[in-house]
Amino acid sequence: MSERDGDGADAERDRAATVDAIVDVVADSAEDIRSGLVGRRGKAGRENPSGEVQAEADVYADDLLEERLSAIDGVAEYASEERADVIDCGGSAADPDAVAVAVDPLDGSSNLEPNNTMGTVFAVYDEPLPAPGTSIVVSGWVLYGPITTMALARDGTVTKYELSGDEPTVVEEDVTIPDDPLVYGFGGRVPDWPDDFADFARAVESDPSHKLRYGGAMIGDVNQVLTYGGIFAYPALDGSPRGKLRLQFEGNPIGHLVETAGGRSSDGSRSLLSVEPNELHDRVPLHVGTAELIDRLEATLE
Numbered sequence: 587m588s589e590r591d592g593d594g595a596d597a598e599r600d601r602a603a604t605v606d607a608i609v610d611v612v613a614d615s616a617e618d619i620r621s622g623l624v625g626r627r628g629k630a631g632r633e634n635p636s637g638e639v640q641a642e643a644d645v646y647a648d649d650l651l652e653e654r655l656s657a658i659d660g661v662a663e664y665a666s667e668e669r670a671d672v673i674d675c676g677g678s679a680a681d682p683d684a685v686a687v688a689v690d691p692l693d694g695s696s697n698l699e700p701n702n703t704m705g706t707v708f709a710v711y712d713e714p715l716p717a718p719g720t721s722i723v724v725s726g727w728v729l730y731g732p733i734t735t736m737a738l739a740r741d742g743t744v745t746k747y748e749l750s751g752d753e754p755t756v757v758e759e760d761v762t763i764p765d766d767p768l769v770y771g772f773g774g775r776v777p778d779w780p781d782d783f784a785d786f787a788r789a790v791e792s793d794p795s796h797k798l799r800y801g802g803a804m805i806g807d808v809n810q811v812l813t814y815g816g817i818f819a820y821p822a823l824d825g826s827p828r829g830k831l832r833l834q835f836e837g838n839p840i841g842h843l844v845e846t847a848g849g850r851s852s853d854g855s856r857s858l859l860s861v862e863p864n865e866l867h868d869r870v871p872l873h874v875g876t877a878e879l880i881d882r883l884e885a886t887l888e
């Protein structure tokens with residue numbers, strides 16, 4: 587037992603304080619990440635563990651978050667899409683008063699060059715990484731749009747904030763995803779979609795009440811789905827049956843937040859939160875949105 591442990595109630599309190607500190611650091615770092623994009627829109631000249639060429643801003647945001655998050659008392663592990671291994675920050679995420687943090691420091695970094703939307707995604711797990719989404723304590727994302735905003739899922743409820751001043755400003759509490767779907771966005775090259783997913787996509791597109799929204803940054807696209815109702819997917823592809831997006835850093839946090847808002851997530855047959863990870867950088871076919879559309883998707887892919 588670490589010195590921080592004490593009895594169960596103390597451990598709970600310590601963990602809650604750690605989670606508060608993590609959320610504060612992510613919110614406080616948003617402006618530094620945003621301003622740090624200037625002058626870092628080029629390539630860093632090396633690949634991340636998923637084999638993608640890193641942008642200078644990917645490395646910058648990862649280094650900044652690693653330094654700040656790993657310094658928090660009670661953070662036992664830091665892991666990110668941009669580094670191969672989990673960073674051991676001291677203690678164990680299996681302890682009742684400690685957690686692990688997993689981060690996609692800059693989501694949609696291919697949008698740096700054309701200056702379009704990007705985000706930061708994070709999840710706090712109460713188990714050592716890689717861990718299933720059922721062990722997430724808090725999930726959230728920062729969206730660098732015209733305004734910097736944050737969505738946070740904690741204690742069974744989703745809250746949206748603006749991050750413009752010294753303190754985050756609550757703009758919406760108890761956020762729920764609308765039941766009537768309006769927007770959809772599907773990643774991957776259309777010729778690479780498996781036939782069953784293509785059938786589903788055609789059905790969604792042919793509904794006159796649905797509109798296409800695809801910006802090339804998952805967070806921007808998913809935030810529209812959370813706002814208007816609908817579906818975002820980066821499906822399994824012919825030649826890439828696990829799709830593109832990563833379970834620990836993208837699928838789990840997004841699935842946790844959308845499900846907390848009353849929506850659904852799926853890998854094609856079950857909740858993303860039920861997918862058991864094998865490795866830190868596992869990919870997963872990702873579908874999130876209004877429950878009825880995810881039900882229909884799963885019925886089509888059966």
Ligand SMILES: O=P(O)(O)OC[C@H]1O[C@](O)(COP(=O)(O)O)[C@@H](O)[C@@H]1O
Nearest residue numbers: 692693694695696773774802803804
């Ligand atoms: O360029 P594509 O194939 O449309 O992929 C876009 C998808 O890839 C991502 O950019 C992957 O995220 P990273 O930028 O964090 O690697 C998603 O945000 C987005 O939905």
Ligand SMILES: [Mg+2]
Nearest residue numbers: 690693694836
């Ligand atoms: Mg990403």
Ligand SMILES: [Mg+2]
Nearest residue numbers: 690692693694
């Ligand atoms: Mg990224």
